[in-house]
Amino acid sequence: METLDWIILQVTLVSIVVYGVWKTRGSKSVDDYVLGGNDAKWWTIGLSVMATQASAITFLSTPGQAFHDGMGFVQFYFGLPLAMIVICMVFIPIYKNLKVFTAYELLEKRFDLKTRTLTAILFLIQRGLAAGITIFAPSIILSAVLGWDLRTLNIIIGVLVIIYTVSGGTKAVSVTQKQQMFVILLGMFFTFFFILGSLPSDISFSEALKIAGANEKLNILNFDFDTKNRYTFWSGITGGFFLALSYFGTDQSQVQRYLSGKSIRESQLGLIFNGLLKIPLQFFILLVGVMVFVFYQYNSSPINFNPAATEAIENSEFKEDFVILENEHNAILREKRMVKNDFSTALNLKDYDAIEQARLEMVSLNEKEEQNRQAARVLIEKADPVIETNDKDYVFIHFILNNLPKGLIGLLLAVILSAAMSSTASELNALGTITALDLYKRNVKKDLTQKHYVNASKAFTLLWGIIAILIACVANLFDNLIQLVNIIGSIFYGNVLGIFLLAFFIKFVKGNAVFIAAIFTQVIVIIGWYQDWMSYLWLNAFGCSLVILIAILIEGFDRMMKGVQEN
Incomplete structure (x- = not known):
């Protein structure tokens, strides 16, 4: 890396942190700190939702995924627009009308405190692991490629995020994510056009696509019904739908983004914005990976990119x-x-x-x-x-460091680190909020001052930041990082989504039945994942259906036994 790259990288990251702290200083109430004062516009919500999902893993792993396996991964997102519609019609009006601070607050109103607490704990487990991975992903790759110390990188990324997330809460996350998304999109577009300009002069974009197609990199749709096939049209439209519905509808790191909306309409427009742009964005990122593949058809490449x-x-x-x-x-x-x-x-x-x-x-x-x-x-x-012998996660960073011009390397590294910061900030913000309001406030310290709970939220956010850094320092690579995050989510999300669907639509089921069903379901889903019963995407639909079925059976059996006793 040249001096210009270092300057661009440092100025970009420091500016984002300083802007986040300055713009959101002085939060004095839980409403300000957790919901950002409920004044977010739809475009802020949309970009924040998108930035939360688009972690560094997206920009490191997705191009490598396309380089090796082609465009089929885009099918993973086919269920997302449908999920956005359901969330806009059902979830957002309920959340906003009940004026909840967290998604799990609704579960206590509908069921009981223990169900709220259990669901919050399930969230904390999976999202806490994911927060560590979103720090670890760029750290281990940049460490391997640049020779930087891995633990130092983990600490730097974690500390930068902690500074403005603890300081400003939800609003700090939202306002910085707009700048981060700008940097991310700018860097990816520059890279795409640089690749096109670096191909032989007689190779046009259309011809590059034909070369990619001839090499079977543009096979987007797969209508195979095999449930062990990870990426098919059916797994995307069903498993992907349930995963997106649970992630955007019940994961506090996303719910907190649109709960900060000025109105129901602003929140709905923000999610529709995300639903319309997410698939094209992922398609474009995969296309960058395919163009990297075409680039290496005319330029030398290592036998292993790690x-x-x-x-x-x-x-x-x-x-x-x-x-x-x-x-x-x-x-x-x-x-x-x-x-x-x-x-x-x-x-x-x-x-x-x-x-x-x-x-x-x-x-x-x-x-x-x-x-x-x-x-x-x-x-x-x-x-x-x-x-790690699987080098998918190293393809794109190798291309960046060995082929991009001065300045653009620094910008692309800023893209990777900005994405890591944006998604980690949302996760820490949500983890701190859930711990403070769903566990601490409801189970330990009730009815204290607003200032106390703001300070508690900040303290728990700091604690989860430290935990995420520690997880990052002991993590290991696993096949492909973007798959790892989605696998962790799929193990828990189906169960959580089923609990919320029971709360929304199946009114006769009570808290005890849901609580027991959720415990049984989580154990069965973990066993199913470990035994490889099905592709991880299907775990979302499986877990959701299973918890609903078990809860209905338990409630029905309980009512039958009460009826027998009464007679």
């Missing part, structure tokens, strides 16, 4: 075997360039037989390349079993 893995091999007995694989990899890349030229020539001549022949050759070479990469992963694992 520099720590390469270093481990260099210092092991498997070095010579790895060099052989690298030479084979480079030979395949040279063959691929020749086939790409044949493909481009055939496209220009509209020779369809030649186009198909070149396409089949590209597919065959891609299979050879993947086999070679897999053989390299096996060697890396033998050299050091601790090193």
